[in-house]
């Protein structure tokens with residue numbers, strides 16, 4: 001049973017190495033899209049189910065509050081947190097619309113939707129991505145391989161090379177942390193912080 005520990009850690013490390021080999025350019029392109037949106041007054045919306053809902057909240061918090069050093073707040077929001085909206089949209093319309101309804105209310109041209117789904121096939125996340133495209137937003141998707149239905153609607157697809165949900169999620173949050181680091185640097189905030197303007 002103890003061998004499970006070493007195996008899980010090794011699987012995670014190997015999947016992360018494969019991600020570095022395959023997805024480095026896409027991770028960079030996604031960060032550029034986010035930085036451009038924030039630079040032009042746009043915002044980042046995050047959504048996902050279960051563990052990916054936690055990732056959505058976690059990453060929105062990093063952008064709004066801080067990551068690694070103090071700097072100005074960045075416009076980001078998770079669509080997974082307002083229980084009144086989630087229950088009303090789910091109850092009055094359908095569970096498939098809990099995120100798309102919020103995208104239509106809050107999103108606009110130039111904003112970015114970060115759609116997080118290990119399968120790429122969760123109806124509510126896929127509908128959110130379609131709503132975002134209708135509004136002229138950029139869709140960045142974090143999925144596993146091959147990317148499911150999200151693959152068809154994504155501007156940048158990060159389909160991490162694993163089919164194990166837990167391993168995929170572990171890489172998603174790592175990519176999210178890398179984005180925080182890159183976006184801050186692309187916006188010149190690292191320099192500000194060094195110069196005491198954080």
Ligand SMILES: O=C(CO)[C@@H](O)[C@H](O)[C@H](O)[C@H](O)COP(=O)(O)O
Nearest residue numbers: 049050051052117118119122165166
């Ligand atoms: O965290 C886990 C499994 O590690 C689960 O809560 C998982 O996120 C849920 O089953 C989700 O509903 C899966 O949806 P998705 O990633 O395929 O969109």
Ligand SMILES: [Zn+2]
Nearest residue numbers: 058059062177
């Ligand atoms: Zn974090």
